[in-house]
Amino acid sequence: MSNNAPVSRPRFAPDPARGHFYNYVRFLWRSGLDATDGSGWFYAWMTLLSAVALVGLNAWATQIQHGMGVTGMNDHVSWGLYIANFTFMVGLAAGGVMMVIPAYLYHDEEMHDVVIVGEMLAVAAIVMCIGFVVVDLGRPDRVWHMLPGIGVFHWPVSMLTWDVLVLNGYLLLNLHICGYLLYMRFIGRTPNPRWYVPFVFISIVWAISIHTVTAFLYCGLGGRPFWNTALLAPRFLASAFVSGPAFIILGLQILRRFAGVQMSDRPISILANIMRVTILINLLMLASEVFTEFYSGTSHTSAARYLYFGLHGAHGLVPWIWTSVAFCVIAAVLLLRPGVVGHKVQLTVACVLAFVAVWIEKGMGLIIPGFIPSTLHELVEYTPSLIEWQIMAGVWAAGLLVYTIALKIGLPVLTTKPGAKH
């Protein structure tokens, strides 16, 4: 295939005589072409993701047809794997901001060169968030009921409406920032800071808001003592700033290795330094919660007892949570070693462990025990069904498709310096 690899496409070069509207459409079209061209490995990766996404789509279609009885959820544990992943994804989206802050607040040039990797992660993660909410709906055909204007939007009372606003706002902010920078590159102009820097600063605050509001969804419920804690939002943020940088470090290493992106170790080292702090804060908050739950011994701690040690012979979540705690501790120890940035294997292991630890903690360790025992103290355990795993894999694959395409379009920005000929 390499014999006819495209070098340039004059057909889709910008036309300076025409307006931005015309050229932006051309830019999108060109991006679309760029996104569908690549090496054999690229095609293999995209085919794999498409196949997994289709399996998920089919599982979701089956769920719509037969009802959500095909999941492992029930009236006791009424949210499961989908909302667990949704919660985690909000964190991943917010985590991308840990590249934006060094790049724009501290003017770190080398981080600035790769910051778009974090902004695009935000876009892909929000797409997955929306996906996980939609697959959790019993009536996805009625999503329009939530649209302001034609539906009924229960704002500001319902926290869920706030979440819709902040998540979509964050998506738009990041789409604008990425789109503007890439489009300027496309038409060969230097980006005007007035058109993106203010949005970058808004997006930093906004990133905090998406995870705070998502925590408020849960901690605002007085009838669920396991969630009803003021520590929930800070802990969401701390764990988001573990999982986000962990994912980006892994991503940057893959890009460097397989996509030929030239960059120094500095962005990775900054992110690892951020993780060193955030993972310890996360562990500190964990210890604080565990102490409060167990030392007082009030009857409100039965969910925590179920989660960590099992209750009345039911202990479905015990292996999950201890895996999470162990992974988090090991990752923290690895990250604390001074030479970890130079030692790529250790760094990779630490990031994978931290990522998995937070995924468990935000899902099986947070959403599920909120329902066990139920509000009438019935102990009904939850195991996700095969369909739920398929749908989850499908949404992840769709999100990774979006991320891969976004990076494919954005790569020229990473690999060429401003002013260089495209």
Add this chain to the structure above:
Amino acid sequence: MTRRNALKIAGATLGAAAFAKAIAPIAEWGAEESVDEFLQKHYRELSPEALAKVITRLEQETKEDYGAEVHISDPRPQEGVKFGYALNLSICVGCRRCAEACHKENNHDRPSGNSYIRVLEMQKGSIDLAQGNVTYTHPVSDSEKYYMPVQCQQCDNPPCVHVCPVEATWKEKDGIVVVDYNWCIGCRYCEAACPYHARRFNWTKPEIPKEEINPVQAYLSNRIRPQGVMEKCTFCLHRTREGRLPACLEACPTGARVFGNLLDPKSEIRWVLANKRVFVLKEELGTKPSFFYFFDK
């Protein structure tokens, strides 16, 4: 055409075919939903004529899907009425007749045995729900225990209503928290918010044999719910707004249940509130239930 482009086109065609195959179950399910149903407005935005059309359509659908002739009405709250319920824990024997009556009256799914009422077998000397047991199977009543049926508490400060993103659930003037089953999007946030396990989700399309369907139905209460939406106890508003008593009360063999108008000083429920040692469940949550428990010994 280059080899690369040919491969791309082949791949895209294959992908499109696989996509169509993958979503086929949605098409099958969507064929059952009419355009009118899809575009139906919120209950409170429907004009009387539009509501009448909706009700006619729902009656027809019940006929087509379940083979049963039903009559769906829309009784409105009465002026000067706020419903309250009280339950005498001293005489409840835990027979679960109330739960069974609810199951039949409200056209619940038969295979799951669903009911809006759960009866807890409680340890004497404790009102800690954690000591309760819902799955007892021995003959009742056990003299070492007492029994506490729990259903929707029709809270004056209902967390379920606050959290709903589309106002598909709200509190009516007579105090009853209702759901528009044709507006609910099925996010189940209300189910997470309710501290009393009072809400249920239709995980599948309800199955009820034609001859067992209760044909006396109301739009906001016991009509057969669609798949994928929330449902809850409505104090049998199709009965109580017509001056009758809830089905669970009529089924109770011991007379443990007292139902009435909280705004009527001469009602039996007001007498209970004034003269018995009354408590509400989880008072510390500030939900302000309209459902009261009392002991008379």
